[in-house]
Amino acid sequence: MLAAGIPMDDVIDQLQAKETKLTCLHFLTKSDLKNIMRDFKINKGDIQYNNDADSVAAWIIRDRDKGEESIVRYSKFQGDTAEERLNENDFMLVIMSPAQVAGLRLFGRRGKEVALDSTHGTNAYDFQLTTLLVIDEHGEGFPAAFCYSNRVDETAITIFLEKCREALGQRILGAVLMTDDTEVYYNAWCNVMGPPAHRLLCTWHVDRAWRRNLAKVRGDKALQATVYKTIRALMELTDATVFDKKLGSFLATAKNDGKTADFAKYFENEYATRADLWAFSRRLGLRVHHNMHLEALHRVLKHVHMHGRKVKRLDKSLFALTTLIYVN
Numbered sequence: 639m640l641a642a643g644i645p646m647d648d649v650i651d652q653l654q655a656k657e658t659k660l661t662c663l664h665f666l667t668k669s670d671l672k673n674i675m676r677d678f679k680i681n682k683g684d685i686q687y688n689n690d691a692d693s694v695a696a697w698i699i700r701d702r703d704k705g706e707e708s709i710v711r712y713s714k715f716q717g718d719t720a721e722e723r724l725n726e727n728d729f730m731l732v733i734m735s736p737a738q739v740a741g742l743r744l745f746g747r748r749g750k751e752v753a754l755d756s757t758h759g760t761n762a763y764d765f766q767l768t769t770l771l772v773i774d775e776h777g778e779g780f781p782a783a784f785c786y787s788n789r790v791d792e793t794a795i796t797i798f799l800e801k802c803r804e805a806l807g808q809r810i811l812g813a814v815l816m817t818d819d820t821e822v823y824y825n826a827w828c829n830v831m832g833p834p835a836h837r838l839l840c841t842w843h844v845d846r847a848w849r850r851n852l853a854k855v856r857g858d859k860a861l862q863a864t865v866y867k868t869i870r871a872l873m874e875l876t877d878a879t880v881f882d883k884k885l886g887s888f889l890a891t892a893k894n895d896g897k898t899a900d901f902a903k904y905f906e907n908e909y910a911t912r913a914d915l916w917a918f919s920r921r922l923g924l925r926v927h928h929n930m931h932l933e934a935l936h937r938v939l940k941h942v943h944m945h946g947r948k949v950k951r952l953d954k955s956l957f958a959l960t961t962l963i964y965v966n
Contacts, residue, residue: 691715693953698731709735709960711801716788723793729765730794731956732801734783735963739805742782745772748812749835753779754823756790763952766790767959770802784959786952795826803830814924818843836924839915845870847908854901865898869905874918881919885910 649671653663701710712732714721724730734742746752756768768790770783783805785798803809815834817823824837848869852862868888875881889910892902914920 690951690953693951694731694956697953697956707736709733709738709963711783711805712797721797723797727788728794729763729786729788730797731786732783732798733785733956733959733963734802734805738782738963741774741780742770742772742802742806742810745774745780746782746806746810746813750813751816752810752813752834753816753840754795754827755818763788765952767955768795768798770799781963784963786955790822792822792825792829795822796829799826799830814838816840819847836921837915838921838924841873841916844873844909844916848905851901851904854904855898856900857897861897865892865901873916876919876922878919881913881917885913 647668650666650668653666657663695715698710698713702708710731711734712730714724714728714730716727716729719726721728721730751773753771754768755771756766765786765788768785768787769781770785771779771781774780783798783802785794785801787794787798809831811832812835813831814836815824815827816838817840819839824834827834848866852866855862855865872881872884872888875884889902889906892898892905909916
């Protein structure tokens, strides 16, 4: 059980549950289990070698020996030159289990939401973890594929999505693509899957960007709050005609006020011309406003499977990720 990576608390509970009478097992502690692991040189399946790269490489070899059950779809270590689109110092590892392929085929259909996002903090090398997520029949997020990479740009995400398409055996056509406010994911998606039926920005990411730029309002907190409430109300309007009228009125008023002119310029350049991506009035019937399923998934990975710590070794991060995959 220890070698399989079962948590020590669960190991103790299972051992004690088998005993019908009071025995020494009822006094077993985590310290005892740690001593057993040390004395018998037991690892939890994550660390195979002291060198992290060797440990990850060994894990990949073992996984590929599983044949059709393998979850590694692509790997490139730093120093390899097999992929001409990546630099010699680039790293990439694409993970997608057979169950994830089946889930993507089932839930990644025309008119359904597909979300892409990346997160830091899963290893000490600052490799980012990018997740492709779909929504199941219960409205819950289903992680369909993962990609570790040292950079997140159009080239890297394009390669990631190509591996997803190869595993799936087809493109994902007519999806509703939800991302944060960057062109990287959208451009890569168009390169591999074709244009989505709808492209939407995550409401939470848009709201965060607005809050961060309220400093452009040259006034007190009350004025900043008024501006924020106004644009937030604009976002949530569901009548397109009313939205267009209110947006024009807000911009005209804000531009003519010296205290809000800078913010008005920012808002006009960054958002007013792209209302289709964030305004509720432009996404009626889609019932998609945020990708918090992805945010929640990344929190579970970091705070449950990584115990709230920034894991230094990539093999430990992989162990936590594969545990999450099989639990889901």
